[in-house]
Amino acid sequence: MARNTQVAADHNAPPVTRILAEYVANHPSRGWSDAVDHEAHRTFLNWLGCAVGAAKHEAVEAALAAVQVLQPAAQATVLGRSEKVDIASAALLNGISSHTFDFDDTHLKTIIHPAGPVASALLALAEHTGASGREVIDALVLGIDVACRLGNTVYPEHYDRGWHITGTTGMFGAAAGCARLLRLNADQTAMALGIAASQPIGLREQFGTMTKPFHPGAAARAGLMAALMAKHGYTASPKAIEAPRGWAQVVSTKYAWNEVTDQLGERFEISFNSYKPFACGIVIHPSIDACVQLRERGVLPEQVERIELRVHSLVLELTGKKEPADGLQAKFSVYHGCAAGLVFGRAAEEEFADEIVSRPDVVALRRKVVATVDDSIDEASADVTAILVDGRKEHIFVEHAIGSMQKPMSDTDLERKFHGLSDGVLGAARTAALLSACWKLGEAANVAELAAAARQ
């Protein structure tokens, strides 16, 4: 899996985001000539005339019909809360919350987190339409297949270029799943995929901010709305994915079309989905797993002189934050991950709380972690040596971390993780009932009941 991830880049750009923000916030009202002000009126007037003139065009009719499906309150559940919002906003919010802890699932071939965009769109829509659990499961398998196959098509070049692949393929998965749920025919489904193609969402630069989980949420919303628009007759290019100026060729220089077509309908990408035992970026997991194992061997934090970590360059590129300022940044710090593994023997959401990240013993231990790049080590592996103060060395090589395809979490592991997340929000009894409803989802007559059970 090792590969060159270096892309030519300008690291010395001026702070133009800041420059523009100050300009927009602070430039005086009417701080320009009369000619500029008149041009603004001409621009506004001309825009208004064009909009009024096209008000009855079929494109406007189709888009209006789609947004009118969004109704005020009480349309769809915001998971774990008491509020209900319109279905597009529910797709957005649940996509955000499911990825906020960086604790969700991973299609390891592409580092896509497929459920966020796809399931968030599906549950919001299904709750509103009263779809059955079987319809939701079918749409989930197919939607994830579409997103991950398109991810396979452009990965890794697309990701290396700087796109957050979860949101730049997720809108296809959400559109496909919602098209299926709405029972669109193939022509309409092609239009839904086409409308989605224009909306790749997500830059890796956002990692460590709230905009990272925004990506799957916005992709869920975009795909849901694309399917609704297609249902009402909105059109797009029928070659929007593959054309020379379609999605794949615009966002990537690699496009392996066979990844779409090979064994379609026989091999399902959801089979390659994995679930995180640790609440952080997947590339840190082997290192945490190794430190948990060191702890199980009896190594205590206070015995440690130094931890020598050898990992693939991608690990440090993605998660090389040496001094994370808070919990969100700590998710991108292999140093904190190692410290948490050794101190607590786990790295769930609690171990990424701000208080933990700044706790003196944790800070002291993470500063003892010395990471070295070794591209002969797979990015899914880690080589860890603890040098103890008494001179002893403990060495652990983790080829495949817990949660990987080779060492998957069991159903019981998943239930334990679910309780850890949900008990504090819904209580243990309701969490147990919700778990049971999830396992039986394929048989549910109406998925709205499960959604209601996930409301606070």
Added chain:
Amino acid sequence: MARNTQVAADHNAPPVTRILAEYVANHPSRGWSDAVDHEAHRTFLNWLGCAVGAAKHEAVEAALAAVQVLQPAAQATVLGRSEKVDIASAALLNGISSHTFDFDDTHLKTIIHPAGPVASALLALAEHTGASGREVIDALVLGIDVACRLGNTVYPEHYDRGWHITGTTGMFGAAAGCARLLRLNADQTAMALGIAASQPIGLREQFGTMTKPFHPGAAARAGLMAALMAKHGYTASPKAIEAPRGWAQVVSTKYAWNEVTDQLGERFEISFNSYKPFACGIVIHPSIDACVQLRERGVLPEQVERIELRVHSLVLELTGKKEPADGLQAKFSVYHGCAAGLVFGRAAEEEFADEIVSRPDVVALRRKVVATVDDSIDEASADVTAILVDGRKEHIFVEHAIGSMQKPMSDTDLERKFHGLSDGVLGAARTAALLSACWKLGEAANVAELAAAARQ
């Protein structure tokens, strides 16, 4: 302005959009193994737990606060119609309708249509908040400045790669304008720009479909929501535009940062905005103008043996459809544009009606147009020679078309165009009142009155 627009491309991709659409629409329910179906339940369960667990996270609180501003009914005007919808949907719909006829404005340096994304977001938000006309004009100038300066930064490489630059810079313009209207400070405005940076919208492959006007609409909605989220504390990278994996470097290999900073606050890009006299792509305008001039010289369609057109390669690349099937496709046909100019002496929306595009005399004339690429001719010019059946030749070289910076439409021209668009929707009297309100927008106490005047 002449330049190489060739980008390496695969023109022989399989029809994967269609393949995936048929798969999603037609694959049988539960058409996979029990293991796959169980994995779907594990995927759903794991996703649900993550979402419930993060339900009270500050990211979810901020995003929820933003979407709760959307109150579906009666919030903002859909221009030229009787319906009102939530402000995000109004931004989307008015962005779509304003670009549907391809008749709006053009920042000629970048081929950005700046009002669609920016004004659509601003009017929807301002109508809801009760902002003054002065605030809207200020936000319009600044928002367009941000979008077009960022366009200058990456144009032409970004556009040549296949992005529809109106929607891939428009979300910045909408975010900046709405941030200004919401009186966000510089820190919050930087976050709004940062959230917007993850959402470039639009592929040139969509030209000729409803998804082209979707791009400015979706950019308007994305920018509006980005500003609302920033107002409620949602975070993004403060270097989202300029970082090595920020917007500019991900979507382009050209990033001329000085285009952002040079004369910022002194030179305003709205000064370089232009308005279309013809309801189609700007690159056809010189050819239409030439044919209108031929008609004014007395050349009649039935006298024409052949029309020899020499234009820059970009003209045929963008608008080379020889046999447009309907009005929408005809907007991308320089052949139809020439025929309309010569037959009608104009090319407003009516001349792109489906009936006109298929009228035998128009079809016959467009088939007599022979276009030749000549990259020594600027893309803003056209060289047209009519060869008449009697052997005479009439030659016209249009250096700058009507509507260009060098030959701008007058205020009276703009009013005539506005009446042509609006009279059939709102009636001539209300249209005249609306025009008057537009010219006085800078003095309006509450822009909601103007919005109401644009409702059917």
